[in-house]
Amino acid sequence: MLQDRYGNDLTTASPAARDAYLAGVDSLMAATPGMDTEFQTAVTADEGFALGHISLARAKQLLGRGHEAKVPLARAKELASGATPREQSQIAIFE
Numbered sequence: 001m002l003q004d005r006y007g008n009d010l011t012t013a014s015p016a017a018r019d020a021y022l023a024g025v026d027s028l029m030a031a032t033p034g035m036d037t038e039f040q041t042a043v044t045a046d047e048g049f050a051l052g053h054i055s056l057a058r059a060k061q062l063l064g065r066g067h068e069a070k071v072p073l074a075r076a077k078e079l080a081s082g083a084t085p086r087e088q089s090q091i092a093i094f095e
Contacts, residue, residue, distance in 0.1 A: 001013070002014075002015065002018045004018070004021075004025075005022065008086055009084050009086075010049075010051060010084075010087075011050060011051065011084055011087060012042075012045075012046045012048075012049040012052070013046070014045045014049070016042075016045040016046075017041075017042045017043070017045035017046035017052060018042075020039070020041035020042035020045060020052075021038070021039065021042040021049070021051065021055065023038040024036075024037075024038030024055055024056075025055070028058075035062075035063075036056065036059040036063060039052055039056035039059050040056055042055070042056075043072070043075075048079060048082070049079075050075075050079035050080055050083040050087055050091065051076075051083065051087045051090060053073070053076035054072065054073065054076035054087075054090050054091045054094055055090075056069075056072040057070075057072040057076060057094060058094060060072070073094060073095075076091050076094075077091060077095075
């Protein structure tokens with residue numbers, strides 16, 4: 001299991017998914033363009049990465065495209081049982 005830069009476990013074995021997720025978080029925190037693209041790259045690299053899906057849903061919501069958040073939200077919820085407790089809490093917060 002890979003970790004983020006703070007030592008939190010991520011339920012992905014894909015370095016590409018992890019790196020894109022971290023780039024998406026950086027973009028989100030800096031309010032720069034591209035967060036949705038990075039999170040999409042993360043879930044493309046690992047379709048089973050629940051945190052990537054919920055992050056993509058949140059990015060869509062923040063960009064005023066809430067109607068596009070439904071699919072990644074639903075997928076994150078489907079994957080939640082296999083996620084870490086921290087990732088599960090991220091999914092629960094969105095709801």
